[in-house]
Amino acid sequence: MNPKLNTLPLAVFATSGPLKPLVIAGPCSAETREQLLSTARALSEIDGIHILRAGIWKPRTRPNSFEGVGEIGLKWLQEVKAETGLLSAVEVAKPAHVELCLKHGIDILWIGARSTANPFTIQELALALKGVDIPVLVKNPVNPDVELWIGALERLNKSGVKRMGVIFRGVFPYEKTHLRNLPRWEMAIEIMRLFPDLTVLCDPSHIAGKKEYVFEIAQRAIDLNFHGLMIESHINPATALSDAAQQLTPLELKGLLQNLKFRTATSQNPEFVSSLEQCREKINSIDFQVLELLGRRMGLVKEIAEYKRRNNVTILQLRRWEDIINTRLAFGHNRGLPDAFIKQLFEMIHKEAIQLQTELMNKPGNGS
Ligand code: PEP
Ligand code: MN
Numbered sequence: 168m169n170p171k172l173n174t175l176p177l178a179v180f181a182t183s184g185p186l187k188p189l190v191i192a193g194p195c196s197a198e199t200r201e202q203l204l205s206t207a208r209a210l211s212e213i214d215g216i217h218i219l220r221a222g223i224w225k226p227r228t229r230p231n232s233f234e235g236v237g238e239i240g241l242k243w244l245q246e247v248k249a250e251t252g253l254l255s256a257v258e259v260a261k262p263a264h265v266e267l268c269l270k271h272g273i274d275i276l277w278i279g280a281r282s283t284a285n286p287f288t289i290q291e292l293a294l295a296l297k298g299v300d301i302p303v304l305v306k307n308p309v310n311p312d313v314e315l316w317i318g319a320l321e322r323l324n325k326s327g328v329k330r331m332g333v334i335f336r337g338v339f340p341y342e343k344t345h346l347r348n349l350p351r352w353e354m355a356i357e358i359m360r361l362f363p364d365l366t367v368l369c370d371p372s373h374i375a376g377k378k379e380y381v382f383e384i385a386q387r388a389i390d391l392n393f394h395g396l397m398i399e400s401h402i403n404p405a406t407a408l409s410d411a412a413q414q415l416t417p418l419e420l421k422g423l424l425q426n427l428k429f430r431t432a433t434s435q436n437p438e439f440v441s442s443l444e445q446c447r448e449k450i451n452s453i454d455f456q457v458l459e460l461l462g463r464r465m466g467l468v469k470e471i472a473e474y475k476r477r478n479n480v481t482i483l484q485l486r487r488w489e490d491i492i493n494t495r496l497a498f499g500h501n502r503g504l505p506d507a508f509i510k511q512l513f514e515m516i517h518k519e520a521i522q523l524q525t526e527l528m529n530k531p532g533n534g535s
Contacts, residue, residue, distance in 0.1 A: 174324065188215075189217075194414065195225075196223075198236065198407070202402055218253065226281050256277055275303075280307060280336055284312075292323070296323065302330040305334070320362075334368045334370050335393070336370040345380065347413070369396055372414070378414065392432055465519070471524070492513055496509050
């Protein structure tokens with residue numbers, strides 16, 4: 168499937184310099200008029216920040232947590248805009264949120280990760296957005312499902328939403344790491360590949376979960392050619408009513424932005440171009456050799472399946488599998504390849520081999 172979206176460039180995202188990413192910054196939640204205004208004043212002083220984010224209705228994991236200030240927060244955002252010129256971005260999860268945001272002149276809407284995971288919710292939001300020209304940013308779903316993410320974009324687009332972008336915020340971590348959400352970068356890269364004109368932002372705050380990791384994720388996103396960042400910033404993070412550990416003060420955010428290294432997507436330098444071309448040629452040739460060898464390996468797996476079938480021997484041979492893993496790990500390790508990578512690679516190869524043998528041994532007419 169090669170999906171197509173009928174989208175327009177996000178004109179509102181024009182930034183001052185050609186290489187500077189778009190930065191949306193602001194508190195996880197609007198809490199008080201004072202908190203929002205003082206945060207916005209400080210952020211508006213930072214070069215490159217033109218859009219303020221603020222959660223007005225908060226999707227909380229457990230009840231009895233702070234669930235947002237609601238409509239009054241939209242009025243504070245209007246005040247912010249009048250005073251600082253900052254545009255506003257707000258999360259919507261229900262048609263009523265859309266209606267209130269439109270009524271209060273909110274500039275950009277975003278759809279949160281939990282909503283993207285639910286096609287019913289997306290369909291309702293899409294209906295509420297019918298005939299309305301407002302930029303909508305769609306966060307990836309909490310589970311690592313690119314199709315679901317694409318489905319949300321398609322539903323919105325079918326409803327006439329033309330100015331769209333996405334925000335990558337990582338996925339629920341089934342394995343424990345130092346991060347709050349796992350940055351399965353391949354999900355965002357797949358979206359970039361399928362929709363080359365779509366604005367793709369990264370939300371390093373919700374990936375990091377702790378303020379000390381926000382920089383490394385932001386830099387990684389810039390290195391991967393993301394068009395911009397959405398970063399949580401609060402005038403006094405220690406007192407924040409949601410996501411206190413991951414919010415930066417405006418001053419810290421300024422420092423973070425100054426320390427980011429920007430690289431160009433490409434270079435016209437002839438030496439760079441020719442070295443890159445040569446390396447790519449070699450990589451192409453290696454990739455095809457890898458595939459050729461994998462094809463031969465699977466051919467041998469087929470032969471083995473036939474011997475096993477004739478001798479009525481089980482498919483899975485645990486000792487052999489253990490030996491494969493150990494010897495390949497040692498061999499790869501000596502060539503500087505990370506253990507986790509080798510393990511994952513051979514698990515995939517082994518899974519495919521088992522699958523192939525199962526099919527061959529259970530083929531009708533192959534009864535033993
Ligand atoms: C947020 O941006 O504050 C938020 C709730 O994010 P997410 O939907 O990515 O969890
Ligand atoms: Mn948050």
